[in-house]
Every structure is written in structure tokens, then in C-alpha cells.
Amino acid sequence: MDTLNYLIDGFGVALTPMNLSLALMGAFMGTLIGALPGLGPANGVAILIPLAFSLGMPADSALILLTSVYAGAMYGGRISSILLNIPGDEPAMMTCLDGYPMATKGRASDALAISAIASFMGGLIGTIGLILLAPILAKFALTFGPAEYFALFVLAFATLGGITGKNPIKTILAATLGIMISTVGIDISTGTQRYTFGVLELYEGIDFILAIVGLFAISELLIFLEEHATSGRKMIKVGKLSLTLKELLWILPTTLRGSILGFISGVLPGAGASLGSFISYTLEKQVTGKKGDFGNGDSRGVAAPEAGNNAASSGALVPMLTLGVPGSGTTAVLLAMLISMNITPGPLMFTQNADVVWGVIAALLIGNFILLLLNIPLVGVFVRLLSVPQMYLMPSVMMVAFVGIYSISHSTFDLYFMIVFGIAGYIFRKIEIPLVPIILGMLLGPEMEKNLGHAMILSDGQWSILWQSGLCKILWAIAMLGLLLPYLVGPIFRKRIRAAVAEN
Amino acid sequence: MSFINDRVFGLLMFILAVAYGWGALQFPEPFGGAEAVGPKTFPLILSVILALTSAYLVIKPDQDLSWPLNRSGIDILIAIAILIIYTMLLEPLGFILATTMMVTSLSRLLKAPVKNAFFTGLIGSVVIFVLFNYGLELTLPHGLLELR
Numbered sequence: 213m214d215t216l217n218y219l220i221d222g223f224g225v226a227l228t229p230m231n232l233s234l235a236l237m238g239a240f241m242g243t244l245i246g247a248l249p250g251l252g253p254a255n256g257v258a259i260l261i262p263l264a265f266s267l268g269m270p271a272d273s274a275l276i277l278l279t280s281v282y283a284g285a286m287y288g289g290r291i292s293s294i295l296l297n298i299p300g301d302e303p304a305m306m307t308c309l310d311g312y313p314m315a316t317k318g319r320a321s322d323a324l325a326i327s328a329i330a331s332f333m334g335g336l337i338g339t340i341g342l343i344l345l346a347p348i349l350a351k352f353a354l355t356f357g358p359a360e361y362f363a364l365f366v367l368a369f370a371t372l373g374g375i376t377g378k379n380p381i382k383t384i385l386a387a388t389l390g391i392m393i394s395t396v397g398i399d400i401s402t403g404t405q406r407y408t409f410g411v412l413e414l415y416e417g418i419d420f421i422l423a424i425v426g427l428f429a430i431s432e433l434l435i436f437l438e439e440h441a442t443s444g445r446k447m448i449k450v451g452k453l454s455l456t457l458k459e460l461l462w463i464l465p466t467t468l469r470g471s472i473l474g475f476i477s478g479v480l481p482g483a484g485a486s487l488g489s490f491i492s493y494t495l496e497k498q499v500t501g502k503k504g505d506f507g508n509g510d511s512r513g514v515a516a517p518e519a520g521n522n523a524a525s526s527g528a529l530v531p532m533l534t535l536g537v538p539g540s541g542t543t544a545v546l547l548a549m550l551i552s553m554n555i556t557p558g559p560l561m562f563t564q565n566a567d568v569v570w571g572v573i574a575a576l577l578i579g580n581f582i583l584l585l586l587n588i589p590l591v592g593v594f595v596r597l598l599s600v601p602q603m604y605l606m607p608s609v610m611m612v613a614f615v616g617i618y619s620i621s622h623s624t625f626d627l628y629f630m631i632v633f634g635i636a637g638y639i640f641r642k643i644e645i646p647l648v649p650i651i652l653g654m655l656l657g658p659e660m661e662k663n664l665g666h667a668m669i670l671s672d673g674q675w676s677i678l679w680q681s682g683l684c685k686i687l688w689a690i691a692m693l694g695l696l697l698p699y700l701v702g703p704i705f706r707k708r709i710r711a712a713v714a715e716n
Numbered sequence: 717m718s719f720i721n722d723r724v725f726g727l728l729m730f731i732l733a734v735a736y737g738w739g740a741l742q743f744p745e746p747f748g749g750a751e752a753v754g755p756k757t758f759p760l761i762l763s764v765i766l767a768l769t770s771a772y773l774v775i776k777p778d779q780d781l782s783w784p785l786n787r788s789g790i791d792i793l794i795a796i797a798i799l800i801i802y803t804m805l806l807e808p809l810g811f812i813l814a815t816t817m818m819v820t821s822l823s824r825l826l827k828a829p830v831k832n833a834f835f836t837g838l839i840g841s842v843v844i845f846v847l848f849n850y851g852l853e854l855t856l857p858h859g860l861l862e863l864r
Contacts, residue, residue, distance in 0.1 A: 266854055379778060385729065385769040392736060392762050404743050404755040407736075430799070437791045437825070438784045603826035604836045607819040614802070614815075615844055619854045627803040635796060642781050643725050661758040 215347055222570030225272050226578055234277040235575050239582045242284020246291075247594050248605065249298045253285035254541035254648070255428045259609065261549050262421055262616030271553040272568045276575040278549055279529075282542055283335060283576060286525045287583050290327045290518055291594055295320060295448050303521035306489045310506060310513025315448045317509050321591075322455045326511050327518040328587040329460065330467045334519035335580040337471035338478065338526025342533075343573060345479065346562070349534040353559035358666035359677050363687035365660045368537040371481035371694035372649050379644070380695045386645050390653020391660065393418055400658065401665060413625050420548050420654040422617050422630045427647050429613045430634025433606050435641060450595055459511060466496055466512040467519045474520030478527020481539050481694065487705075488527075492520030494708070526576065533569060534559060536659070541648040547655055722777030729770035737763030791825055798822055810859015815841035 225231065245256030257278050264274040289304030294311035307327060314323040356364065369387040370380075396407045397417030408414040470492035477488040496516040497506045506513045525542075532538040536557030538547045550557050555565050562569055587594075617630050637647055664678075671677035679688055740759035784792065802818040809817075819837030824830065848854045 267852055381769050381772050382778075385766065385773070388762055388766045388769065389729075392759070392766070395759055395762070399755040402755045406743065406755060406759065407739060433795060433822075434792050437795055438788045601828070603823050603828040604832070606826060607822035608836065608840055610799070610822060611815055611819055611840055611844065614806075614818075615811075615848065615856065618806070618856070619848065622855075624803050624806060627806070628800070631796065631799050631803065634799075638792070642783065643721050644778060644781065645725075664758060 215343060218347075218566060218570045219343065219574060221567065222572075222574035223578075225567050225571030226276060226574035231273055231276050231571070231575065232578070234273055235280045235579050236582055238277045238280025239284040239287075239579055239586055242281035242286075243288035243291075243583065243586060243594055244284075244597055245281065246285035246288020246304075247598055248288075248600075249292050249296070251432070251605070251609065252302065252541075253282055253289075254545050255432060256285055257281055257542055257545045257549075258424045258428045259613050259616060261545065261552070262425065262620050263612075264549070265421065265552060266616065266619040271550075271555055271565070272571040274549060274553060275546070275568060275572050278546055279572050279576060280579045280582075282525065282546065283522075283579050284583060285542075286335070286522045287328065287331045287587055288594070289521075290331065290514075291324065291591070292598060294323045294327065294514070295450070295595065295598065303486045303489050303524070304517075305486065306493045306517035306520075307514060309493070309517075310508070310510050312448075313507070313509035314511065314514060315509075318451055319454070319509070320448050320450045321453045322511070323509075323514050324450065324591050325453060325455050325588060326460075326463060327514050328584060328591070330463070330470065330515035330518040331522045331587070332580055332584040333467045334471040334474055334522030334524075335526060335583070336577070337468070337519075338475045338523035339573065339576045339580065341475045341479075341523070342526050342530055342576070346530050346534050346569075346573075349530060350559040350562040353535055356559070356683070357681070358663040358670065359679075359681065360683050360687065361663040362660060362667055362678055363684045363691070364535060364537060365656050365663070367481060367687050367691040367694065368531075368539075368656065369649060369652065370691035371539070372646075372652060380698050382645050383649050384695075386640070386647070387649035387653040390650035390655075391657035392653075393423070393650075394420075394654045394657030395661070400662070413623075418629070418654070419620075419626065420651065421552060421620065422626050423633050423654060424545060424548060424651055425613050425617055426630035426633025427637035427640075427650065429609060430631065431637030431641055431647075433610060434634065434638040436602065436606055450592065463512055463515045466500075467515050469499070470496065470516040470519030471523040474523030475527040477520075478524030478539075479530045481531065481537075481690070486521070488524030489517035489521040490705075492516040529576075533557065533561065533572075536561075537656070538652065541651070544648055544652050544655065548651070551655060718780050719777035721780040722773045726770040726773030726777065730767055730774065733763045733766035733770060736766070794825060795822065798825070807857045808859060810861050811845050811856040812838075812841045812861055813859060815844070 226235065241260075242253070242256065245251050246253060260278060260281060264277055269277070286303065289299060290307045290311065293299045293304045293307040294315050297308050297312040299305040299308055311323050311327065314320070369384065372383055372387070394417065396414055398404070398408070398415055399406055405415070473492045473495060474488035477491055493513065493516050496512055500512065528539050528543050532543040532547055536547065538544040547557055555561060555568065613630070614627060617626050618624075620626070640647060640650070667677050679685060737760055740756040740763065743756045783789065798818060798821050802814055805814040805817070816834070816837040819840055820833045823833035823836055828836070845856055848856050
């Protein structure tokens with residue numbers, strides 16, 4: 213019953229005119245960001261953080277804006293999958309398989325409508341799952357001591373590469389680099405200067421917001437210049453809607469199955485939205501057997517992955533909100549937002565900042581309805597905006613990135629730093645060093661050190677406290693598994709995904 | 717097929733790990749004596765992990781992705797130069813002039829027609845400038861266009 217009361221309070225926060233219009237704006241921008249290839253959700257949220265920050269928004273409004281963008285991006289990814297056969301973002305990859313063939317058969321608008329409804333169902337079920345699961349997990353997390361937290365952070369890094377990740381050693385290396393960057397500045401507990409080299413700007417440490425914008429947005433521009441994507445792509449015309457209620461009802465079970473699977477893989481560490489949509493799709497293919505026409509424009513092949521990835525994106529918020537441990541790039545960026553708003557994520561947030569948490573959850577529910585409304589009648593607007601050529605888009609994104617960072621501190625020092633991070637990001641991408649662990653390292657590094665220190669004080673300097681309790685042992689075991697699994701089953705998964713895409 | 721990227725990167729990271737660890741050893745002892753976990757403990761752990769992982773990369777590197785050594789490599793360098801020059805000029809020239817120049821030249825680099833590139837930059841920067849300075853009251857530099 214508590215949950216219901218909190219949720220009602222949350223609606224009170226989310227339904228203020230200001231927050232409601234922010235949710236609307238975020239949903240619109242998110243859909244656009246998701247739809248445009250080359251501007252992923254992590255990227256889009258990243259360039260908006262400095263803006264939300266410098267506008268001096270209260271924490272609940274800022275977080276509502278960014279989660280709406282996040283949810284919107286998951287909706288938007290499908291538009292370019294269906295019309296261009298290019299996924300707007302990574303989780304939308306599976307939607308290409310049946311969405312594009314469906315569109316070539318002249319059912320583009322049906323595919324868009326089906327995927328919008330499936331996204332809505334996925335998002336809704338995912339959010340309900342979040343409402344049910346998050347308070348329980350938060351209560352459980354209250355029993356965590358510093359040693360458990362330390363093990364949990366290790367687990368977060370170990371599973372970050374995901375089951376489909378390539379080289380776990382590179383994930384660890386990237387995370388270590390990120391944590392190392394976070395140690396620059398004055399040590400909080402002793403006041404010792406670390407790695408500042410006497411530079412005044414480094415005393416407060418390196419701001420992770422500029423690192424995020426540099427690593428994501430600027431390196432994206434450089435990668436884009438290298439690949440020089442062709443400007444003219446053939447877009448399929450959107451025809452008339454011929455979807456019947458009967459077909460919708462026929463797809464419903466698929467959508468439900470996809471949503472539940474997606475939610476589970478969103479919550480689990482190391483799985484994420486891409487795997488959610490993949491599992492939903494392949495399972496659906498197996499359940500319906502040979503009766504389906506998968507790969508040639510089966511409408512269930514559009515519904516399953518979309519329900520899966522939207523449910524997974526809500527599921528991914530569970531560990532982020534309750535434990536302060538994000539499982540994906542975009543949730544890591546949302547976490548950065550929280551930390552810079554001076555809110556410590558984790559179980560205490562549910563009691564100390566209940567209005568923020570429940571406001572965001574209520575906004576997610578409302579946001580899903582807004583997104584459904586935006587995506588069915590207004591899909592034409594997005595389709596038209598999709599044809600904005602990259603050659604104008606990319607420079608404009610740069611402009612927004614620079615304005616955002618500049619307006620936080622009004623110093624060009626930060627801008628140079630951001631460019632350096634951009635160049636580094638480009639080089640990392642070429643050496644296949646993942647960027648998300650770097651960000652996460654910068655975010656979680658200080659917390660990790662703090663918990664290590666607390667654990668050591670509790671145990672009087674006995675390192676064994678880190679793996680003494682049963683819970684610690686479990687967390688360490690999962691972390692080990694997270695590192696080993698990519699070696700064992702990763703190649704199989706990757707091969708399957710590749711085979712499924714190639715088949716198309 | 718070559719493995720040079722990971723080897724060079726691994727070597728550089730190994731040097732960084734050693735330098736970082738050595739730096740941690742130079743930290744002055746905190747006031748009030750050493751505790752179990754001082755300011756250097758955590759950095760030392762990190763430097764060991766970085767040293768191990770980078771050594772692994774040197775020994776077992778992944779296959780290289782190729783570097784763009786052609787025209788697009790030069791484009792990347794030009795783009796970086798544009799961004800650096802933009803940062804240098806942002807305050808002296810003011811937001812509108814500097815941004816128009818940055819967006820125009822980047823769009824040109826992406827092969828947009830001159831006129832469209834220029835108007836994208838001009839309109840974009842004026843809109844952002846007006847929005848920020850008058851709508852949101854965050855001051856962006858006026859520079860040369862300062863009205864007195």
C-alpha cells in the first residue's frame with residue numbers, strides 16, 4: 213500500500229505544468245534523438261545534461277526531462293530501422309529484420325503503428341515492473357554494508373561489458389582508467405592533493421559531465437568524418453494505415469511475452485536492452501515455429517523486439533535507482549545527472565528523495581502515454597525530420613555541446629578539456645576500448661574508495677572483510693561469472709546475432 | 717592483419733600505470749598518521765590492475781582496426797583544429813561570430829553547399845544566443861558584437 217501512496221505523491225510531482233511540459237519536450241526530443249542514426253540515446257542524454265544543469269532546474273524536473281528523453285529514444289530507434297533499414301540505436305537492430313521487409317511490402321505505416329503500440333506495452337509493463345520491484349530491492353539493499361557495496365561495484369564493472377561484449381580485459385582496463393581519472397583532485401577524507409600537478413583547475417577533480425560530452429559527442433563527429441556516411445539514403449514512403457483491430461489482438465500475446473523477457477534482461481546486470489530485444493525476437497520465432505513468416509515482414513517480428521527493448525530500458529532503471537549501479541551507457545549518464553544534482557543514488561534515495569524517485573517513475577508512466585500519442589498521429593513529423601542531412605546535424609550537435617559545457621563554468625579551460633576527451637574517445641573507439649566503463653569508473657570511483665575505506669575501518673585493516681559475508685561471496689561469484697561468461701558463451705551469442713542479421 | 721595498435725596502447729598504459737603508482741607513493745603522509753586505507757592505497761591497487769591488464773594487451777593483442785590514413789584522416793585533423801580554434805575565438809569574437817564560423821566550416825567539411833552551411837550556422841547561433849541570453853539569462857560572450 214505504501215507503494216501506491218508514494219506513487220500518488222509521485223503523480224503530484226510529475227503532473228505540475230512545468231514537469232508535464234518537460235516530459236512532453238523530452239519525449240519529443242528523445243524520439244528524434246533515437247530516430248536519427250548516429251545520435252544514440254547515451255549521446256543525446258549526455259549533451260542535454262549540461263543544459264539541464266546550467267538552467268538550474270530542480271532535481272526532479274531535470275531527471276524527468278532526461279528520463280523522458282531516454283524513454284523517447286527507445287521509441288525513436290525503430291523509425292529508422294523500419295524506413296531506412298538502419299537502426300537508429302543499437303537495441304533497434306532486431307527491428308530491422310521484419311520491420312524493413314514489412315515496409316518494402318507497402319505496410320510501412322502499419323509497421324510503425326505496431327511497433328509504437330508494442331513499445332508502449334513494453335514501456336508500460338517495464339514501468340509497472342519497476343514500481344513493484346524497485347522498493348523491494350531498495351529495502352534489501354539497505355542491509356548492504358560497505359564491503360557489500362565494494363563487491364557490488366566490482367560486479368557492476370565486471371558485468372558491464374555484457375554477455376555479448378568482446379574483450380573483458382579491455383572492459384577492466386577502461387573501468388580502471390575511469391576510476392583513475394576520478395582520483396584526480398583533493399582526496400575527500402584526508403585532504404591530500406592527488407595528481408593535481410599544481411593546476412588550480414584540477415583541485416576539484418575532473419568534471420565527469422565534460423568527459424561524457426567529449427567522449428560521446430565529439431568522438432561521434434570524428435568517427436562520422438571517418439566513415440563519411442553517404443548523404444542520400446533511400447527512404448520508404450509511408451502509406452496509409454491498414455491495421456485492423458484483429459491483427460492487433462493477434463499480436464498481443466507476442467507483445468506481452470516480449471515485454472516480460474525484456475524487463476528481466478533489463479534488470480539483470482550485463483544483459484541490457486540489446487540482448488532484451490534479441491531474446492524476445494528469437495524466442496518469439498521459436499514459440500510460433502514455422503507458422504510465422506519471420507524475416508519477411510511478419511508483424512510479430514516487429515512487435516517482439518520493440519516490446520523487449522522498451523521494457524528492458526525501464527528494467528535497467530531498477531539497479532540504477534535502487535543500488536546506484538547502472539547497467540548501461542544511458543543509465544550511467546542518468547546517474548551522472550543525479551550525482552551532479554547532489555543526490556546520492558542507492559537505497560537511501562527511496563527514503564531521502566522519495567519525491568524525486570516517485571516523481572520520475574510517475575513521469576515514466578505518463579511519458580509512455582505521451583509517447584504513444586506522439587508516435588501514432590505525429591509519426592509523419594519525425595519521418596520528415598529524419599531526412600535532415602547529417603552534414604547540418606553534426607555541426608549543430610557540436611554547437612549545443614559547446615554551449616552546454618561553457619554555460620556551466622564559463623571557462624574555456626573546460627572546452628579544451630572536452631576536446632581532449634573527444635580525441636581520446638576517438639582513439640579508444642579505434643582500439644576497441646569501450647567508453648561506458650570509463651564513464652562509470654569516473655562516477656563510481658569515489659564511492660568505491662569511500663566504501664573500501666569504511667570497510668577497512670570496520671574490520672581494523674583486515675582485507676578479508678571484503679569477501680567474508682555470504683552476500684559478499686555471492687556478489688564476487690557473480691562478478692567472476694560476468695567476466696568469464698563472455699569468453700564462454702559470448703562468441704555463440706555474437707555469432708547468432710550476426711547470423712540472424714545476415715539472414716535478412 | 718596486424719596487432720600493433722593494442723601493443724602500443726598497452727605499452728603506453730603500462731607506463732601510465734607505473735607513473736601513476738609511483739605518483740601515489742609520493743603522496744605525503746596524511747596528518748595524524750597512517751591508517752589502514754590512506755590516500756595512496758586505492759591508487760596503488762588501481763595501478764596494479766592497470767599494469768596487469770595493459771601487460772595482457774601487449775602479450776595477447778586483438779586484431780587492429782585500420783586507421784584512416786587517407787583523405788578522411790586529414791578531415792579528422794581539420795575538424796579537431798576547427799574545434800580548438802573555435803574555443804580560442806569564442807570569447808574574443810563572441811558567441812555568434814565564432815559559432816557561425818565553426819558550424820559553417822564543419823558543415824563545409826561534411827560537403828554541405830556554402831550557402832546552406834553558412835545559414836545553418838548563422839540561424840543556429842543567433843537562436844541559441846537569444847534563447848540563452850534573454851530567455852534563460854545565461855550569458856554567452858557578446859564579443860565584437862557588443863551593444864553599448
